Amino acid sequence: MINSESGQQQFEIxxxxxxxxxxxxxxxxxISAGQRLKEIMEAAKLADEAGLDIFGVGEHHRLDYAVSTPAVVLAAIAQQTKQIKLTSTTTVLSTIDPVRLFEDFATLDLISDGRAEIIAGRGAFIESFPLFGYNLDDYDALFSENMELLLELNKNERLSWEGKFRSSINNAEIAPRPHQKELPLWIGVGGSPESAIRAGKLGVGMAMAILGGDPVxxxxxxxxxxxxxxxxxxxEERLKLGVTGHGFIAKTTEQAKDEFYPYYSNYWKYVNGQRGMATSISRNDFDKMAGPDTALFVGSPQQIIEKVLYQHELFGHTRFLAQMDIGAVPFKKVAEMIELLATEVAPVLRRELNK
Structure with a gap:
């Protein structure tokens, strides 16, 4: 989003x-996968009605995650929303056909009147490789080739293309074309300098997943x-930078930490247990992880504002996305946090950053 008066990118929340x-x-x-999906769609509707800028849905291929096809879920959300942008967070690009991905999101873009975008990543889990018949040894090469093809698909109505991992394309029509001139494309980065350099060279947005620690x-x-x-x-205006991270908002910082700790510890116990790692987080460790100088967005609206503004001084980013529903946080609490984010955090950030 560009400020028509200043020409600067507007800060998105x-x-x-x-x-x-x-x-x-x-x-x-x-809860069941069906209930989880209904709650995701309702959260997006609430975010749209509250005036937030963007809603993202990620991709996993496991029984303990409800979303395997972000485009389908986002298309359902598009029918219940009016303004909010709709993005994948992230699409596992290494194990999906870029042609099908582009067609799905171009269709979403048409359905939503130009609100679709793609954040592509390599994924935190690897179950999609054997599921779709890809070799894990080709982890990076698959991503590179598929990103190259996705960029070409985004630019061309008709395309000829040849690569290593996919059948050749010979003067094929790429349809439908999106409502927007091109779909906004981003690369999700967890900490790899090589991924950051790739995103810059390609001229796509970069979404940094900062899940904790010192943001510096x-x-x-x-x-x-x-x-x-x-x-x-x-x-420079093409080089869009975003920050994503775990968050929990309550009226006071102590209330936020007290309420979030059981769910945050629960989430990491569950995720780390799947990886055979240490599973528990003590309350003392959590309090340090949620301290005022850390990247974990837990606290009062003022605490969240201060953390985002501090990170903006570091990065100059123009987008902030919070993941607030991890570890079985009840939907009622998610709805309350959406309201706090929209009514107490977003207005201050827009006032301070959209000058």
Whole structure:
């Protein structure tokens, strides 16, 4: 979004979900995938009505996640919303046919009157490789080739193309074309300098997943992304930078930490247990992880504002997305946080950053 008066990118605020399904730490019960999807769609509707800018849905291929096809879920959301942008957070690009991906999101863009975009990533889990018949040894090569093809699909109504992993394309029509001139494309980056350089050279947006720790450690990624993009000849306004991270908002910071700790500990116990790692987070460790100088967006609206503004000083980013529904956080609480984000956090950030 560009400010028509200043020509500067406007700061965007929103939320995203991966649709995780795990037992509630208080009851031991987990909701069904169907209920989780209904709650995701309702959260997007609330975010749209509250005036937030963007809603993202991630991709996994596991029974403990509700979303395997972001385009389908986002198309359902498009029918219940009017203004909010709709993005994948992220699409596992290494194991999807770029032609099908482009067609799905071009269709979403038409359905939503130009609100679709794609954030592509390599994924935190690897189950999609054997599921769709890809070799994990080709992890990076698949992503590179598919990103190259996706960029060409985005630019051309008719295309000839040849690569290593996919059948050749010979003067084929690429349809439908999106409502927008081109779909906005981003690369999701977890900490790899190589990924940041790639995003810059390609001239696509970069979404940094900052899930904790000192945010200063990500400044180098932002710097090399912009440097690579400018050296490749891309205009500065094309080099869009976003920050995504875990969040929980309550009236006071202590209330936020008290309420979020069981769910946050529950989430990491569940995720780390799947990876054979240490599974528990003590309350003392959590309090340090949620401290005022860390990247974990937990606290009062004022605490969240201060963290976003501080990170903006570091990175100069123009998008902030919070993941607030992890670890079986009840939907009622998610709805309350959407209201706080929209009414108490977003107005201040827009006032301070859209000058």
């Amino acid at each position: 929103g939320l995203y979900t991966l649709g995780d399904i795990c037992p509630d730490p208080h009851t031991g019960n987990a 450690r990500f400044k180098g990624l932002a710097d090399i992304y912009r440097k690579a993009g400018l050296e490749a000849g891309h205009p």
